[in-house]
Amino acid sequence: MASISDHDTPKRRGFHPGMLLSDTRYRGLTFQFIALIAIICIASWLGWNLMRNFAAAGLNFSYGFLDNPANYDINQTLIDYTSRSSHLRAAIVGVINTLLVAIAGCILATLIGVSAGVMRLSKNWIVARLMSVYVEAFRNVPVLIWILIIGTVVTLSGGAPRDFLTRGGSVEPDRGLFLGSFAFTNRGLYAPAVEVGPGWPIVLGALVAGIVGFFLWRSHVKRTLFNSGKLLPVWPSWVILIAPVVIAELALGSISFIRPDVAANNFNIQGGTLIGKPFIALWLALSVYTGAFIAENVRAGILSVSTGQTEAAAALGLRPRRIMNLVVLPQALRVIVPPLISQYLNLTKNSSLAIAVGYADITATLGGITLNQTGRAIECVLLLMLFYLVISLTISGVMNIYNASVALKER
Amino acid sequence: MSDTHAQSVAFVRESFIPEQAPPARETGAIRWVRHNLFPTIPNAILTLLALYVIYVLLSGLLPWLLGGVWNAGSLSECREITGAGAGGCFAVLTERWNQLIFGFAFPQTEYWRPLLAFVLLFVAGAPALLPDLPRRLLILTALYPFVAYWLLWGGTILTPVSAFLGVLAGYFAFKATDRWSFALSLGAAVVAAVAVWWVGGWVASQERDFLAIQRIQSRDMGGYMLNMILGTVCISLSLPFGILLALGRQSRLPLIKYVCVAFIEFVRGVPLITLLFVANVVLAYFLPPDTNFDLILRVIIMITMFASAYIAEVIRGGLAALPRGQYEAADSLGLDYAQAMRLIILPQALKISIPGIVNVAVGLFKDTTLVSIISMFDVVGMIRGPILASTDWNGVYWELYGFAALLFFVTCYGISQYSQWLERKLATEHR
Secondary structure (H helix, E strand, C coil), rough: CCCCCHHCCCCCCCCCCHHHHHHHHHHHHHHHHHHHHHHHHHHHHHHHHHHHHHHHHCCCCCHHHHHHHHCCCCCCCCCCCCCCCCHHHHHHHHHHHHHHHHHHHHHHHHHHHHHHHHHHCCCCCCHHHHHHHHHHHHHHHHHHHHHHHHHHHHHHCCEHHHCCCCCCCCCCCCCCEEEEEEEEEEEEEEECEEEECCCHHHHHHHHHHHHHHHHHHHHHHHHHHHHCCCCCCCHHHHHHHHHHHHHHHHCCCEEEEEEEEECCCCCCCEEEEEEEEHHHHHHHHHHHHHHHHHHHHHHHHHHHHHHHHHHHHHHHHCCCHHHHHHHHHHHHHHHHHHHHHHHHHHHHHHHHHHHHHHCCHHHHHHHHHHHHCCCCCCHHHHHHHHHHHHHHHHHHHHHHHHHHHHCCCCC | HHHHHHCCCCCCCCCCCCCCCCHHCHHHHHHHHHHHHCCCHHHHHHHHHHHHHHHHHHHHHHHHHCCCCCCCCHHHHHHHHCCCCCCCCCCHHHHHHHHHHHHHCCCCHHHHHHHHHHHHHHHHHHHHHCCCHHHHHHHHHHHHHHCCCCCHHCECHHHHHHHHHHHHHHHHHHHHHCCCCHHHHHHHHHHHHHHHHHHHHHHHHCCCCCEEECCCCCCHHHHHHHHHHHHHHHHHHHHHHHHHHHHHCCCCCCCHHHHHHHHHHHHHHHHHHHHHHHHHHHHHHCCCCCCCCCCHHHHHHHHHHHHHHHHHHHHHHHHHHCCCHHHHHHHHHHCHHHHHHHHHHHHHHHHHHHHHHHHHHHHHHHHHHHHHHHCCCCCHHHHHHHHHHHHCCCCHHHHHHHHHHHHHHHHHHHHHHHHHHHHHHHHHHHE
16 A cells, blocks of 8 residues: 555656556557557558569559540530540549539539428428428438439430421421520530620629628628617618629620520531530439438528527517527527538539449549559549548538637637 | 496406307318418418429329339330330339349349348347347347358358357457456457467368358349348448547547548548449459459458448547546546446447437448449349340339339338437436
């Protein structure tokens, strides 16, 4: 039994090897040392196998193949690409396509998810049930099956482009253009193309200025309200947002929309942009699938704000609209946003299933055709993982900043 | 009473008015419809829209389901029977049922084995999943992996028996040395188990035909059975690995902590399909040149890695949600790290994590369909490959995809309903 005086004047005993296991001060070091040795052993075993396999197959580790011509076509590209372009360019096309479908998907998924989540909480019995069916149906079936189903729907729908043709205005077409500018055919969706003329930086600048002004006015309204109790109107913010860009565009006319032309010749629709079916299929499938998950997050977020908060706000005399904006939403968003962002991340990762509908994203170009043509499996898969890793870490970095900024200030 | 009022008030009612029935529009079904379907004009519009959507869905689905053809040899025969009707061609399901469920190479005479394994899965799962059953029945759960392995892959019974004996030997070695130190007893358990496995492996390789049933290659497995195998194996394997990773991430030892953090963040940052590419084309480069790992095993390894990173994050949440007092109480009782984790922390943390773990499990089970992309013939692979490519059934999309969706829906919805039931059950025990 150690007495108190022993603790006050500890005897300086020498170090002996047994303490490596028995003394908590050193035991950690021992375990880490064992772990380090184990990791080095495993890593060098894998590396040694890799070297032997490479030597046996006459391969080496090199990214030289990225400069070689790709020799394959890609059906939808946002940048110039031909089959003579390099593998690197094919990979870049894939990256852009991935980002395109991911961003478009996140926007549509948010719209679908928020409306479905709110409607699922609605007092309207039939709407709430319908939304429950939607959410459960999409959450419990694999995304790959939904991509295939929606891909088949999109592939089988749409008429031939010639149904839309007017043959130089001589005949009445079988189908008219939707809003005079959209035609969904079996080749894809013909939509107006955007063409920018001289002076476009001014229009863009006006747009940016409008957005900045929008937020400045709103914060001004809030400041005046908090400082003086006077409530300024909110609607001028919309004028500030829209007016500059409209005026600049009317004055300069530098941005024009080119509609698909159904009268140009007798064979096909000319002009406009053709949005490919694979993109539409993947975009819809990912959005509707992820929307079901977002709906659940939104519902949980709104339910997490206790009714006492709403009642307290009502007792203070706030109107329903303002209760929602000032009391419920800020608290609900704190719960909704983190899982929402991780759903965006999931959508981006799920977009790697593009290969199932033939959309040329990074997995289909770099991880698919390039890998199969060159046989550079390790290099391609490594690059592919790196790309997704960079996106994931960026998004989770943004999320951490947001979480830190809205975290409850605890004592 | 009336006298007092008579002085001050002109008229006082002395009796109650007989109760009247509420207005017709405020009772029964009418009231319900008014309040739940048409309370305001926007709501009424929404209701009508919803009714229209339901009408469109049902008018498409019902004739398709009810007028379906269940017996025909090919799509063209189906079309002959239905004529101009909208009936679906469900004959593909009856004709290709075995392929959809078992894959196209699984020997027909052995179908009873996966079916038996499937039924036994419920028997073995029940003690672990239903808290009311006696704990003693857990021995069934412990036996199940060996039985299921033997039923599915076949071969001599000596292989699973010796594997089980190895685990048993490890368990008793652990119990025998448990008093001294956790690390020591763990080492003893590993040594005992490996020794038994080594001997058992030798015996099994000598007596290949002792009580043997037909050996089945992994590549012959397919259909929904493959999804079930991958899902069950990977989820059960990823639980222990996930717990280890979560503990490692909480560790005070920097090396172990950062290795775990790097692993978890890496795996969670890449899509599963890239990991499956690794299993398919890359992993072979990192193994000794003459090894011939079969694809299912490689895929199981990668999916298990994937799932354990997600499970680790869920369990980390559970560990973080435990009050600090629990950790301090364990310390003040004089328990060492292994004892504190085993007896105090993990039982509570795991209980908190159940909903999250079930979410990961459902997600993982759905993700097993991704193996069809690396040309394995699970249920989606069977549909996209052999069935839709055959001349008989080319073009029967809705029936096949609908069937696959239904299979997954039933399984996943069942799992999530079970999890909610379990949550409610565990929650009431605290009240």
